[in-house]
Amino acid sequence: MLTSWALTDLLMLAGGAFLAGLVDAVVGGGGLIAVPTLFAVFPNAAPPLLFGTNKMAGIWGTASAALRYARGIQLRWAILVPATVAAFAFSFCGAYAVTHVPADMLRKVLPFVLVAVAVYTLRKKDFGTVHAPVQGSVGVTLTAIAVGGAIGFYDGFFGPGTGSFLVFLFVRLFGQDFVNASASSKIVNVATNLAALLLFGMGGHVWWQVGIGMAVMNVLGSLVGSRLALKHGVGFVRRMFLGVLAVLIVKTGYDAFFRG
Template identity: 55%
Template sequence: MEFVFLAAAAFLAGVIDAVAGGGGLVQVPALFSTYPNMSPATLIGTTKVASLAGTANAATRYARKVRIYWGATAPAMLAAFVMAMAGAWTLTKIPAEPLRKALPLVLLVLLIYTVAKKNLGAEHAPTLTGTRERVAALLAGAVIGFYDGAFGPGTGSFLMIVFVRVFGYDFLHASASAKVVNLATNLAALLLLASKGHIWWQLGLIMAAANVAGSQVGSKLALRHGSAFVRKVFIAVVSALILKTAYDAFLR
C-alpha cells in the first residue's frame, strides 16, 4: 500500500511540476511521512529518480513546441548542475531543517510579488543580452542548483520566477527553460547521492513511471492553454506550497 500511495503522489507531482513547478512539495512530504525513520538523504535521493524522469519528459515535450532561449538557459543549466552536486554532498553532511523553515517565507514573498505584478509573465520580452545575461544566468543557476541538491521542493517555481522576472520571459517560455535547468539539477543530485548509496532504486523507479505519466498530462495542459493558464496554476501551486511548508516547518 505504501508504494501505491507514493506512486499516486508521484503522478500528482508530475502534473504540477510540468505546469508550474513545485512537484517536490508533493513527493518529498509523502516519502518523509511514509518512512519517517529513513535517512533524509536516501529519501531525497529516491525522489530524484522520479523527478529526473518526469522533468526529462516535460523538457522534451516543451522543446518540441516552445523555443528554448539558450543564451540564459545554457549557463544556468551548467552552474545549476555543478552546484546541485555540491548541494547534494552537503545534504549528506548536515540537516536540512534551516532550509525547511525558511522556505515558506521565501515562497510568500514570491507569491506577493507575482500577484501584485498582474502583467508579469504575460508577454515574452527578453530583457538581458550578452555578458549581463550570462552572469545573471550563472548566478541564478548556482543558487537554485545548490538549493535543489540540498533540499529541492519548490525548485521549479523558483526557476520559473527567475526566468520571468530577471530575463523577461512569459510564463510558458519560463516553464520550458525551467524544466531544462531542473533536469540538470536532478541529474547532478542523483549522480552524487547514488554514488553515496542514498537511492532506493525499486521505489524510485516505480515513482518515476508515475511521475512521467503525470508529466505527460501536465505539459499537455500547459502547451494547450498557454501562459495565462500557467500563471494561474503557478499562483495556486505557490499558495498551496506556502501553507504546506509552513505547517511542516512550524506546526507539525
C-alpha cells in the same frame, strides 16, 4: 519487503508519482506530492533513501517535460546553457554543504521568501503574461550563471520550491512568460536533479526498483502536465503557479515553526 506491499500502497505510489509529474511539469513543486507519498508508504525507511528514490523518479518526468516543451517552444539556449552548467556544478556544492552546515536558518526564512514571491506576482497583474525575452549579452550570460548557480546550490542544500523559484526568476529577469519560463526551468531542474541523484546513488541512497516504477507514472503525469500548459497557456500556468506557492508557504511554514 516488495512482495508484502498492499495494493493500496502500490496505488498510492502510482497516483502520487503521476500527480507529482503533472504538477511539476507545469510549475514545479512535484516533490510536495511525491516525498510525502513515499514517507506515508514507507514510514520506517531512512529519509535519505526516500529522498534519493524521489530524485530517481522525478528526474525522468522533468526530462520528459523538458523534451515536450522543447518540441513546442523555441527555448533560449544562450541563457539555458550557462544556467544549466552552473546549476549542475553548484547543486553538488549545496549537497556537500548541507553535510557540514545546518539548514535551520534557511528553513525559517524560506516561507517569508515564498510569501514575497506570491505578493509580487499577485500585485503585478501582467507578470508573466507577456513574452519579451531579453537579448543575449555578457550581462545576460552572467545573470544566467548566477541564477543557475544560486538555484543549483539551493536545490542541493535544501530543495523545496526549486522549480517555482526558477519559473519566477526566468519571468522576472529574462522577460519570459509563464509557459516559456516553465519550459526553461525544466532544463535547469534536470541538471540539479541529476547532480543530486548521482550523489544519492554513490551513497547507496536510492531504492532503484521503487524509483523505476514511480518514474513511469511520473513521466505519464509530466506528459499530461506539459500538454495542459501548452494548450491552456499563460493564464493556466499563472494560476497553478500561485496555487503551488500557497501550498509551499503552508508546508514550509509548518515545517519551520510548528513541527517538533
